[in-house]
Amino acid sequence: MQIQPLRDKILVRPLDEEKETKSGIIIPDTAGTERPQKGEVLAVGPGKKDDNGRFHATEIKPGDYILFAKYSPTEIKIDGEELFILGEGDVLGIIK
Amino acid sequence: MQIQPLRDKILVRPLDEEKETKSGIIIPDTAGTERPQKGEVLAVGPGKKDDNGRFHATEIKPGDYILFAKYSPTEIKIDGEELFILGEGDVLGIIK
Amino acid sequence: MQIQPLRDKILVRPLDEEKETKSGIIIPDTAGTERPQKGEVLAVGPGKKDDNGRFHATEIKPGDYILFAKYSPTEIKIDGEELFILGEGDVLGIIK
Amino acid sequence: MQIQPLRDKILVRPLDEEKETKSGIIIPDTAGTERPQKGEVLAVGPGKKDDNGRFHATEIKPGDYILFAKYSPTEIKIDGEELFILGEGDVLGIIK
Amino acid sequence: MQIQPLRDKILVRPLDEEKETKSGIIIPDTAGTERPQKGEVLAVGPGKKDDNGRFHATEIKPGDYILFAKYSPTEIKIDGEELFILGEGDVLGIIK
Amino acid sequence: MQIQPLRDKILVRPLDEEKETKSGIIIPDTAGTERPQKGEVLAVGPGKKDDNGRFHATEIKPGDYILFAKYSPTEIKIDGEELFILGEGDVLGIIK
Amino acid sequence: MQIQPLRDKILVRPLDEEKETKSGIIIPDTAGTERPQKGEVLAVGPGKKDDNGRFHATEIKPGDYILFAKYSPTEIKIDGEELFILGEGDVLGIIK
Numbered sequence: 001m002q003i004q005p006l007r008d009k010i011l012v013r014p015l016d017e018e019k020e021t022k023s024g025i026i027i028p029d030t031a032g033t034e035r036p037q038k039g040e041v042l043a044v045g046p047g048k049k050d051d052n053g054r055f056h057a058t059e060i061k062p063g064d065y066i067l068f069a070k071y072s073p074t075e076i077k078i079d080g081e082e083l084f085i086l087g088e089g090d091v092l093g094i095i096k
Numbered sequence: 097m098q099i100q101p102l103r104d105k106i107l108v109r110p111l112d113e114e115k116e117t118k119s120g121i122i123i124p125d126t127a128g129t130e131r132p133q134k135g136e137v138l139a140v141g142p143g144k145k146d147d148n149g150r151f152h153a154t155e156i157k158p159g160d161y162i163l164f165a166k167y168s169p170t171e172i173k174i175d176g177e178e179l180f181i182l183g184e185g186d187v188l189g190i191i192k
Numbered sequence: 193m194q195i196q197p198l199r200d201k202i203l204v205r206p207l208d209e210e211k212e213t214k215s216g217i218i219i220p221d222t223a224g225t226e227r228p229q230k231g232e233v234l235a236v237g238p239g240k241k242d243d244n245g246r247f248h249a250t251e252i253k254p255g256d257y258i259l260f261a262k263y264s265p266t267e268i269k270i271d272g273e274e275l276f277i278l279g280e281g282d283v284l285g286i287i288k
Numbered sequence: 289m290q291i292q293p294l295r296d297k298i299l300v301r302p303l304d305e306e307k308e309t310k311s312g313i314i315i316p317d318t319a320g321t322e323r324p325q326k327g328e329v330l331a332v333g334p335g336k337k338d339d340n341g342r343f344h345a346t347e348i349k350p351g352d353y354i355l356f357a358k359y360s361p362t363e364i365k366i367d368g369e370e371l372f373i374l375g376e377g378d379v380l381g382i383i384k
Numbered sequence: 385m386q387i388q389p390l391r392d393k394i395l396v397r398p399l400d401e402e403k404e405t406k407s408g409i410i411i412p413d414t415a416g417t418e419r420p421q422k423g424e425v426l427a428v429g430p431g432k433k434d435d436n437g438r439f440h441a442t443e444i445k446p447g448d449y450i451l452f453a454k455y456s457p458t459e460i461k462i463d464g465e466e467l468f469i470l471g472e473g474d475v476l477g478i479i480k
Numbered sequence: 481m482q483i484q485p486l487r488d489k490i491l492v493r494p495l496d497e498e499k500e501t502k503s504g505i506i507i508p509d510t511a512g513t514e515r516p517q518k519g520e521v522l523a524v525g526p527g528k529k530d531d532n533g534r535f536h537a538t539e540i541k542p543g544d545y546i547l548f549a550k551y552s553p554t555e556i557k558i559d560g561e562e563l564f565i566l567g568e569g570d571v572l573g574i575i576k
Numbered sequence: 577m578q579i580q581p582l583r584d585k586i587l588v589r590p591l592d593e594e595k596e597t598k599s600g601i602i603i604p605d606t607a608g609t610e611r612p613q614k615g616e617v618l619a620v621g622p623g624k625k626d627d628n629g630r631f632h633a634t635e636i637k638p639g640d641y642i643l644f645a646k647y648s649p650t651e652i653k654i655d656g657e658e659l660f661i662l663g664e665g666d667v668l669g670i671i672k
Contacts, residue, residue, distance in 0.1 A: 003163065005189040037652050045189075053150060054629060067579065067661070069650045074165045074188065076133050085163070085188045092650065092661045093581040093621070099259065101285040141285075149246060170261045170284065172229050181259070181284045195355065197381040237381075245342060266357045266380065268325050277355070277380045291451065293477040333477070341438060362453045362476065364421050373451070373476045387547065389573040429573070437534060458549045458572065460517050469547070469572045483643065485669040525669070533630060554645045554668065556613050565643070565668045 001079050007048035008058050008088040012039035012066065012073065013081075035070040038095065039084055058088050065095035097175050103144035104154050104184040108135035108162065108169065109177075131166040134191065135180055154184050161191035193271050197237035200250050200280040204231035204258065204265065205273075227262040230287065231276055250280050257287035289367050293333035296346050296376040300327035300354065300361065301369075323358040326383065327372055346376050353383035385463050389429035392442050392472040396423035396450065396457065397465075419454040422479065423468055442472050449479035481559050485525035488538050488568040492519035492546065492553065493561075515550040518575065519564055538568050545575035577655050581621035584634050584664040588615035588642065588649065589657075611646040614671065615660055634664050641671035 005011050014036035041064045047057035060066065068091055073084035101107050110132035137160045143153035156162065164187055169180035197203050206228035233256045239249035252258065260283055265276035293299050302324035329352045335345035348354060356379055361372035389395050398420035425448045431441035444450065452475055457468035485491050494516035521544045527537035540546065548571055553564035581587050590612035617640045623633035636642065644667055649660035 002192045003189045004192055006187055009188050011189065043189075050629075051147065051627065052629065053146075053148065067652055076163055076188070091582055092585050092652070093579045093587065093619075096578045096580055098288045099285045100288055102283055105284050107285065139285075147243065149242075149244065172259055172284070194384045195381045196384055198379055201380050203381065235381075243339065245338075245340065268355055268380070290480045291477045292480055294475055295473075297476050299477065331477075339435065341434075341436065364451055364476070386576045387573045388576055390571055391569075393572050395573065427573075435531065437530075437532065460547055460572070482672040483669045484672055486667055489668050491669065523669075531627065533626075533628065556643055556668070 003043055003078060005043055005045035005085065007045045008056070009045045009085050010041055010058070010060055010066075010088055010091065011043040012068075012084040012086065013042055014039045014073075014084050015065075036084075037070055038065065038067055039073075040065055042083070044088075060088055060091060060094075066091045067093040067095060099139055099174060101139055101141035101181065103141045104152070105141045105181050106137055106154070106156055106162075106184055106187065107139040108164075108180040108182065109138055110135045110169075110180050111161075132180075133166055134161065134163055135169075136161055138179070140184075156184055156187060156190075162187045163189040163191060195235055195270060197235055197277065199237045199240035200248070201237045201277050202233055202250070202252055202258075202280055202283065203235040204260075204276040204278065205234055206231045206265075206276050207257075228276075229262055230257065230259055231265075232257055234275070236280075252280055252283060252286075258283045259285040259287060291331055291366060293331055293373065295333045295336040296344070297333045297373050298329055298346070298348055298354075298376055298379065299331040300356075300372040300374065301330055302327045302361075302372050303353075324372075325358055326353065326355055327361075328353055330371070332376075348376055348379060348382075354379045355381040355383060387427055387462060389427055389469065391429045391432035392440070393429045393469050394425055394442070394444055394450075394472055394475065395427040396452075396468040396470065397426055398423045398457075398468050399449075420468075421454055422449065422451055423457075424449055426467070428472075444472055444475060444478075450475045451477040451479060483523055483558060485523055485565065487525045487528035488536070489525045489565050490521055490538070490540055490546075490568055490571065491523040492548075492564040492566065493522055494519045494553075494564050495545075516564075517550055518545065518547055519553075520545055522563070524568075540568055540571060540574075546571045547573040547575060579619055579654060581619055581661065583621045583624035584632070585621045585661050586617055586634070586636055586642075586664055586667065587619040588644075588660040588662065589618055590615045590649075590660050591641075612660075613646055614641065614643055615649075616641055618659070620664075636664055636667060636670075642667045643669040643671060 003011050015038045016034075016036040041060055041062050043062055044058045044060055047055055049055050068084075068086055072090040073086040076083055076085055099107050111134045112130075112132040137156055137158050139158055140154045140156055143151055145151050164180075164182055168186040169182040172179055172181055195203050207230045208226075208228040233252055233254050235254055236250045236252055239247055241247050260276075260278055264282040265278040268275055268277055291299050303326045304322075304324040329348055329350050331350055332346045332348055335343055337343050356374055360378040361374040364371055364373055387395050399422045400418075400420040425444055425446050427446055428442045428444055431439055433439050452468075452470055456474040457470040460467055460469055483491050495518045496514075496516040521540055521542050523542055524538045524540055527535055529535050548566055552570040553566040556563055556565055579587050591614045592610075592612040617636055617638050619638055620634045620636055623631055625631050644660075644662055648666040649662040652659055652661055
């Protein structure tokens with residue numbers, strides 16, 4: 001099942017335990033009992049218009065690692081896996 | 097009973113168990129005890145004007161499969177079947 | 193007692209059990225224990241101005257059958273009958 | 289004690305039991321245990337300016353019979369009588 | 385202690401029992417167990433600017449008797465006396 | 481520790497018991513069991529821009545005695561002393 | 577793990593006990609049982625656009641010591657350390 005997020009929505013695979021990413025980043029975290037606050041971006045929407053009709057292209061890219069508040073994302077089950085969807089405006093920072 | 101949604105409202109048949117759609121998409125889901133977050137679009141409103149009077153035609157089409165947050169839709173019983181109505185702005189993504 | 197709704201208000205007779213309307217529509221529903229989500233429009237206000245002073249005439253007409261969320265309407269007793277009043281913006285769809 | 293409402297405020301005598309008005313309207317209602325939703329307008333404010341500085345004169349007139357939601361009005365005791373004050377924007381309809 | 389209210393704030397001495405004012409107005413009220421909804425204006429702020437930068441001079445004057453909702457004012461103890469402060473926009477009417 | 485408030489923030493030393501200020505003002509108050517509603521201004525921010533980009537310089541000055549609602553300020557411990565920070569828009573009046 | 581905050585977000589190391597900073601500031605505080613209200617800025621986002629499209633560069637700098645309300649920041653665990661992220665608009669003052 002492939003998901004195309006709409007507007008500024010971002011599909012994220014939450015990272016809730018220590019794992020080494022492709023780029024070698026170590027992401028330590030508590031043992032899955034807390035809601036994840038970090039994730040890997042899987043897909044992004046094209047962007048959205050603000051109240052004045054200006055289009056803002058989404059700047060987050062697939063493959064980015066991001067931070068977000070515990071209760072910002074909407075949980076959604078895709079092919080049996082719990083993924084997160086959140087708006088770009090709820091992304092707090094990029095993990096480099 | 098035929099429903100014509102108003103403004104940007106979208107009438108959706110929720111998908112709450114594994115089923116194979118016409119286009120062959122497999123949509124696995126937990127056993128109906130959770131509120132569905134996926135659905136098939138049955139009918140859409142024409143679109144709506146924003147606060148500045150600009151009309152935005154609805155982009156979601158009947159036949160699309162969509163994702164939404166658990167508590168975004170309004171449940172409504174039509175001809176004995178539980179359907180969902182939600183605004184286009186509450187659609188998180190398209191299932192391809 | 194005749195009611196003239198103001199602005200975009202719509203006076204509705206809720207339909208909470210199976211009944212056949214004049215036009216032959218069958219409207220099945222659960223047995224009156226749930227709040228109705230369908231109704232017949234009895235009277236409508238002329239319309240209202242938006243924040244920019246533009247007037248929007250009400251498009252719903254008396255005689256229309258409409259859908260609405262369970263808790264959108266205000267209940268009001270008129271001549272001993274429980275009727276509903278809601279804004280046109282809370283109408284989800286038209287039953288055809 | 290004479291009250292001059294400000295802005296778009298409307299001073300209302302609630303009607304909570306069956307009574308025949310001067311114009312012969314019969315207003316049946318439940319026995320005073322529910323909050324009244326109908327009333328006779330006693331006095332109105334001159335009107336108010338909207339956010340863009342446009343003045344909107346109050347259209348409701350003293351002597352009108354009006355409908356309102358149960359919890360819209362503020363109760364206020366004037367000369368020992370419970371009266372209601374509400375904004376014109378909370379008036380749902382006119383009883384004719 | 386002399387208080388100069390800011391913006392559109394109004395300093396009010398609440399009237400919570402029957403008393404005859406200087407101008408001879410009789411203000412009957414329940415016995416001090418309910419929060420007062422009437423008061424005598426002691427001091428007013430100069431006025432305030434709206435969101436568009438337009439200044440609105442306060443129209444209520446010291447010496448006016450006013451009506452307000454039970455929970456609109458902020459209680460404040462001045463020289464041992466419980467006074468009320470509220471915005472002019474929360475004044476419902478003038479007692480004449 | 482010296483604090484420079486930002487925007488329209490005001491740093492206040494709350495006055496919660498009777499004390500004579502330098503200028504001879506007597507400020508009687510209940511015995512410290514209630515949250516203070518009066519204070520002496522210690523430092524102010526420079527001012528802030530409104531939604532239209534207009535800058536509003538803070539008018540309250542250090543040394544002013546001010547009134548505020550019980551729960552408007554944020555409590556903050558500075559060098560072991562409980563001080564208050566609140567926005568200028570939450571100041572109700574000036575004590576003269 | 578290096579974090580690049582987005583928009584006007586500020587990454588902060590909370591100071592919850594007495595410690596002497598590099599610049600010699602003594603920051604006494606209660607014993608870690610209360611939520612910290614002071615912190616050292618570790619990284620800042622570039623700034624953000626307001627509703628009218630004007631860009632506001634972040635003025636807080638890494639190395640600043642700041643004050644904030646107890647519940648303004650979002651807690652986030654980075655490399656096993658509890659850090660805070662908050663918007664620049666939630667910073668109450670600068671500690672000098």
